[in-house]
Amino acid sequence: MTGPTRTHWAAITAVVLALLFAGAATVASAGGGKDAKSLVPTATSADAGFARDMAVHHQQAVEMSFIVRDRTQDDEVRRLAYDIANTQANQRGMMLGWLDLWGLPKVSADSEPMVWIRKDEHDAHSGHSGGHQAMDGSLMPGMATRADLERLGKASGKQAEIEYLRLMISHHNGGVTMAEGCVKLCAVATERSLAQGMVDAQRSEVDLMADLLRKRGAEARP
Template identity: 70%
Template sequence: MTRTHWAAGTAIALALLFAGAATVASAGDGSSPAGRTPTGASADAGFARDMSVHHQQAVEMSFIVRERTRDEEVRTLAYDIANTQANQRGMMLGWLDLWGLPKVQADAEPMEWMSTGADGASGHGGHSGHLGPQAEDGALMAGMATKADMERLARLGGREAEILYLQLMIIHHNGGIAMAKGCVERCEVGVERDLAQGMVDAQASEVELMVDLLRKRGAQPRT
């Protein structure tokens, strides 16, 4: 195990511990309609599963770039993203545990819940425009970096690593924002919708910051 993976894993493990009490107090408070526990096919469960995977990669990318550059602006941004997303990931995995649902749904495609109703029924066609960007070749879901991108980031250093990280994270955030908007529209658990809306707001702000950081380095976001 590399030092990067160990650090990312440690951050996630700590987030799970600290999020436990808040998880039980919030997602189990009957804030879904009629106090109903979400089903495995629900938007609530789908979002929690998929966004946990999405966040895991953001944490990993952030720890990689912190080892590849000494630039304090990028290192601070990467730390904030890793810390925030590790904690949010811990909450979402805790909710799945609380609901008695698996963290991996083998028979479900990534982001499948975004084309269904809140209860998992298909045909929620009126929201098809919110599916967000499509997954790149070799990526698991929209916004996620490919294996080749991750390997390249781990090889680069200094300004080159900073630019690639910022470009990848802008794409990553935009994919995450599209997914979080899907939860705001479809999820039934109030605290989960609130968390999703918070992701939309925070990540949109971070995208603006990252675009500015790229411009300072004479670079632009990937199109």
């Protein structure tokens, strides 16, 4: 009984934390406060860059969660996948809503992903090109490649669970890196609060997923 109960409550805790920050952001941006409406970021700001990039990042987490839902009958993994998909779809909608509120494009064809954080790294470490740039064909930190998604889609049962957990741990760790960047660089306080909520919730879920992997005789990829 210890395993399922811990899994259940850890997942709920992570979702509640994220949704609390999400709800606060919705109220602030819709309620005419002095934050999301009056402080309008530019298209090249960290606020806009984070909102655009994390919306894409979240969409892949939702996609992977739906894939594993159909590839396993394990209640623990399916519940976790549902919680991740629900939370990240909610947050994605908020970030896209902020871009609408600010009158900014949801897609920037003129810049590469993660420019908003790599610029800060370059400023802090002259000559450094940006340590968060993915080198495996993915767009942003922790994102799965097309080959990863195809492998997940072909797996089933325990192997699908292991593939999903490994991919999602990497995905969450990359998301934490991005969210920490927003906590440091974003000017809109509501967005920084949401980003901190992502950091806290996704770190908790990473611990949970590592436990689920160990129960399946596997470990996260280095």
